[in-house]
Amino acid sequence: MTWVLANLGLIWARTLDHVVLSLPPIVICFVIAVPLGWFARRYRVSRGIILTGAGLLYAVPSLPLIFVLPAVIGTSLLSPVNVIIALTLYGIALMVRVVADGLDSVDADVRQSASAMGYSTWSRFWQVELPLSGPVLLAGMRVVAVSTVSLVTVGAVIGVQSLGSLFTDGFQRGIQAEIIAGLVATVALALLFDGALVLAGRVLMPWTRRVAPPKPSVPLEVSAA
Amino acid sequence: MIEFRSVSKRFPDGTLAVQDFSLVLPSHKTTVLVGSSGSGKTTLLRMINRMVDPTSGSVEIDGEDIASLPPVKLRRGIGYVMQNSGLLPHRTVLDNVATVPLLRGTPKRQARADALAMLDTVGLDRALADRYPSQLSGGQQQRVGVARGLAVNPNILLMDEPFGAVDPIVRAELQQELVRLQKELDKTVVFVTHDIEEAFLLGDQIVILREGGRIAQVGSPADLLARPADDFVASFVGADRGRRVLHVERHGDGNVVVDSDGRLAGVLNGEPVAGTSAGSSAGSTPGAEGDR
Numbered sequence: 001m002t003w004v005l006a007n008l009g010l011i012w013a014r015t016l017d018h019v020v021l022s023l024p025p026i027v028i029c030f031v032i033a034v035p036l037g038w039f040a041r042r043y044r045v046s047r048g049i050i051l052t053g054a055g056l057l058y059a060v061p062s063l064p065l066i067f068v069l070p071a072v073i074g075t076s077l078l079s080p081v082n083v084i085i086a087l088t089l090y091g092i093a094l095m096v097r098v099v100a101d102g103l104d105s106v107d108a109d110v111r112q113s114a115s116a117m118g119y120s121t122w123s124r125f126w127q128v129e130l131p132l133s134g135p136v137l138l139a140g141m142r143v144v145a146v147s148t149v150s151l152v153t154v155g156a157v158i159g160v161q162s163l164g165s166l167f168t169d170g171f172q173r174g175i176q177a178e179i180i181a182g183l184v185a186t187v188a189l190a191l192l193f194d195g196a197l198v199l200a201g202r203v204l205m206p207w208t209r210r211v212a213p214p215k216p217s218v219p220l221e222v223s224a225a
Numbered sequence: 226m227i228e229f230r231s232v233s234k235r236f237p238d239g240t241l242a243v244q245d246f247s248l249v250l251p252s253h254k255t256t257v258l259v260g261s262s263g264s265g266k267t268t269l270l271r272m273i274n275r276m277v278d279p280t281s282g283s284v285e286i287d288g289e290d291i292a293s294l295p296p297v298k299l300r301r302g303i304g305y306v307m308q309n310s311g312l313l314p315h316r317t318v319l320d321n322v323a324t325v326p327l328l329r330g331t332p333k334r335q336a337r338a339d340a341l342a343m344l345d346t347v348g349l350d351r352a353l354a355d356r357y358p359s360q361l362s363g364g365q366q367q368r369v370g371v372a373r374g375l376a377v378n379p380n381i382l383l384m385d386e387p388f389g390a391v392d393p394i395v396r397a398e399l400q401q402e403l404v405r406l407q408k409e410l411d412k413t414v415v416f417v418t419h420d421i422e423e424a425f426l427l428g429d430q431i432v433i434l435r436e437g438g439r440i441a442q443v444g445s446p447a448d449l450l451a452r453p454a455d456d457f458v459a460s461f462v463g464a465d466r467g468r469r470v471l472h473v474e475r476h477g478d479g480n481v482v483v484d485s486d487g488r489l490a491g492v493l494n495g496e497p498v499a500g501t502s503a504g505s506s507a508g509s510t511p512g513a514e515g516d517r
Contacts, residue, residue: 113311116276116383117325117373118301131315207315207357 003177011166015185018162021152024084026145026193029091030137036092037099038125051097058093062086062154083155083162090151091144098140102133135208138201142194149190153182163189226252227273227381227413232282234268234438242268243438246282250430252380255407255414257428259421259461265438266417270383273415274303286381301329304374304382304412308389310366312358312373318344319354322372329377340376347372348402364395371403375410384416388423400426421462433458 004011040050069075069082106129114128130137153164166182169175202209227250234243243265250256258266271277272284275296283290291299312321322340327333344351347368358366367387374382388396400423407414407427418424424431425446433441433449435457442454450469453459463469470485473493480493 109307109309109311110313112276113305113307114313116274116300116305116307118297118328120297123328128313205315
């Protein structure tokens, strides 16, 4: 505990590093996964290719990926961009399937009636299908957020500063308190991100909260009034 | 006026849903397409707003071939009500009703004010405006569906078994409501159902369909009952049995009407009309009992 109190500044700085590394992958993977997931759902062939590809991508171990990326995209070995891109790829791998499943979950009747109302394919996607797949997308994004926050720590092994640096440093110098502090702060950050997503879901999808089963007696009286 | 000109539809899987269908649907009348499943009635309905495009033949609205109109624009001008209401679950009742006006670019304030007034038209309490569809009963959802279909004041209203999924009491209520609305609004309504009673209640013109969208008979309810074209129609409308086949029996000083099962259907007010020829009436004398 004394170590923690003496190093609050360090923990805070690493926490900020951690946020800076984990926010971009979470946001970017969503932005990229939505059109990819839509495309995967659109045609049978593209579904097979994209979903299998995403599955394989997720199977690539993170540490080698972070090592190999600089060679592929020409960044320096120590650049935080490597970590951000690697984690974005993982996020996409997870979310593409979720987006495809989420769009599948939209009631066919609703989709059809939206078309019959005169929604174009484009407006129907943005105003009907995407919002209605919201609950599924949110569930996927919660997994992505938590796993991204935890995977950012791997970057510490190649020297990209984050809360993971507290593990590596703690191990090397034998400071147990530092390791535990890193662990606790990482978990706390993951919970914070998760909570923020849940909150955003409540604000953006008010209809999911007010789904009380219709009580037959009350509404009937109202209609009779 | 809506006109089908020798329309056929073959789906990609090879099913021939509609075969050489021609029909005129007069303006300001309710035309009911009735048939069992597989009769192509829903396919025919969906051709009117280009949800389905015919494989051959054409559909015209007021003399204009709709194949030349962009589907999205066409649909925004035609009301559509479907069986499971098809309401957008993530929009409130009011926003659902305002959907099409907003798509057509009506200012939001105006669209919402109109939608609120439309709730009155279909007999819904304004207090329901802020609810989500999942918070309504089935009957209320269908009313919202009808309000949405009417929101842009379209000339044409398409209804695809709109009352099929609600319980019989609510259905009867909604049917009466539609009769009232139609008197008020005078739309060209195309209504699809498999329920002949519903067809008789709502239809000015009834189209009885056989498998594959072939017309068995077109006519007013009275036409179909009095002069069924064949046994198929007769059995479909029930003109050959039960409580549709009535005859008069003399009972003391008055005449009572009895159905073919021998159940008393009512009393005849005044003298039975002798009919055009004495022999053809369904039995204006007690002797008609011999028909059974």
